[in-house]
Amino acid sequence: MRVLVLGGSWFVGRAVVADAVRRGHEVTVFNRGVSQAVVPDGVRQVTGDREVLADLRTLARRGPWDVAIDVAGSVPAVVQRGATVLADVAERCAFVSTISAYRDWPHAPVDETSTLWAGDPSADPATRRWEPDAYGPLKVGCEVACQAAFGERRLLTLRPQVVLGPYEYVGxxxxxxxxxxxxxxxxxxxxxxxxxPVDVRDLARFLVRCVEQEAVGVFNVAPRSRxxxxxxxxxxxxxxxxxxxxxxxxxxxxxxxxxxxxxxxxxxxxxxxxxxxAPWSMNTDRAHETGLHCRxxxxxxxxxxxxxxxxxxxxxxxxxxxxxxxxxxxxxxxxxxxxxxxxxxxxxxxxxx
Ligand SMILES: NC(=O)c1ccc[n+]([C@@H]2O[C@H](COP(=O)([O-])OP(=O)(O)OC[C@H]3O[C@@H](n4cnc5c(N)ncnc54)[C@H](OP(=O)(O)O)[C@@H]3O)[C@@H](O)[C@H]2O)c1
Known part of the structure; x- marks a missing residue:
């Protein structure tokens, strides 16, 4: 498959790229190239800033792709611009969201039907700093932006629990x-x-597997609770x-x-x-039934x-x-x-x- 990964060099994206390459897919990564990660052999890198529309348009000209995987989008307006440009050159979109999207987390168990925060797909906070209270609503805004651009039948949304493993930068x-x-x-x-917590490599494996199966819809991703x-x-x-x-x-x-x-x-x-x-009471039956395997x-x-x-x-x-x-x-x-x-x-x- 022709796979575009927005990001792809810090942690989750890095694991997704590694898995996709291992599976023999043709992978393009789009990032600024400032994190100095080594681009794996055979991966095409397009350098650019996803906040800059001209860079996104340059990227789009390098398509088409079977799927655009947005690993680390967290600013709705930025995700919206990217998704709008890429919807013409990518068959489907996969967006990595988070358990923080659920309004009742960590106070009640959650499954994919649990209530989400209200999310504004055009929100563009002045600061790009990490603000825990704003994170959930912003990620929901990103989900909504991807839905608007690709439509539900072309969109896979993963909501992982805490992610651990090699290259974890949260610490x-x-x-x-x-x-x-x-x-x-x-x-x-x-x-x-x-x-x-879910291992980053298991999350990546599941994401790439879903992409291969052309799965769409929403999946919580974590080991089974308990x-x-x-x-x-x-x-x-x-x-x-x-x-x-x-x-x-x-x-x-x-x-x-x-x-x-x-x-x-x-x-x-x-x-x-x-x-x-209930910080660790996420229902993940749907993902397990679709092939999620957690070490x-x-x-x-x-x-x-x-x-x-x-x-x-x-x-x-x-x-x-x-x-x-x-x-x-x-x-x-x-x-x-x-x-x-x-x-x-x-x-x-x-x-x-
Ligand atoms: N950690 C957890 O416990 C946890 C839990 C649940 C969900 N999640 C989700 O998992 C994801 C984690 O993603 P990650 O950070 O590991 O992804 P990643 O794709 O490995 O790394 C982020 C990428 O974005 C690129 N980038 C940053 N700013 C950019 C810009 N302005 N323009 C273009 N590229 C840019 C970076 O490269 P450059 O710096 O070179 O540009 C890097 O390649 C997030 O969506 C998060 O919400 C995490």
Missing amino acids: RLPWWLSRLRRGGQVLAPAPDRDVQ AATFGNMLRACLAAVAEDAEHPVELIWADEDWLVGQGVTQWTELPLWRNAA PLAETVADTWAWLRAGGRAVAHQRFAEHGMAPDREALLIRRWLAAHPHPAEGPVPPAI
Whole structure:
């Protein structure tokens, strides 16, 4: 197939390009070429800025394509311009949206029919900075823009859960891996809380598979809920970093409401932890019935550490700095927790498990 990927060089797009190439498709990527990612052999790169209409028109002249995959669109007006230009030269469109599109997430379970935020397809916020509160409505605006340009019968929309794996630039799993490698007493939340992140390679495989099958419509993308817990994830991290650990680790599992009471910022200060009713309750039956296969979380963790250990570095991104807890603050919270709860639920955990 002739596949156009808008973006394609940071994380999700990079994995999509790798999968499409592996499957023998003829791939064109369109990006500014500023992130210095290596373009895989055989991939055609068109350099340009998707915010510039003239660049989009130049791109369109390099078509046609069977599908245009918009991996990272987040500004509706920009997505709208691109989709309008490309609708004449691409048979179909695939848009990567997010679980944040659902209005009730993370407070209630969601499936593909759950209510979305209101989205304005022409919204064009002055800042391109990452604003968590605006993210969901903006992504819905992008979805609406793609629908308007391509129509529902030519549009595939994926709404992934949190995405982890090699090249993750948000820094969630890399933070936990680095923290556990450093060792000592580690503040940890809620061992029994479910987690449901999707491996970037599984997301990419599913996307390319859908494209090959000419699937359209909306699919949530994540492992089935209840497949893994926060405790499983941290233990997988411990196992992954065991050989490189600086000190033995003692996980200090603190009560979630207590952490909230201490002002710990959910989702970022202890990455991936959120004390809401349903952050990890996404129904993904539709995707699984259409061929989504998700590897075990431990494999994602191990591969991410192997990538970091080999010197892997993600693209620099403003969101990276938002994640993680400063060591002195963590030590203070652990002292407070242990003073109030002298018998921790779990004893020392050796690094090699
Ligand atoms: N991370 C998560 O947990 C998570 C969860 C759910 C959904 N998602 C969704 O997953 C997607 C993640 O995408 P990604 O960032 O990994 O995609 P990506 O396609 O790998 O990277 C972004 C691409 O956009 C290009 N780019 C940036 N600004 C551009 C511009 N003005 N003009 C042209 N190209 C431009 C970048 O290259 P240059 O810099 O060289 O231009 C890069 O190739 C997003 O849609 C996000 O909403 C993520």
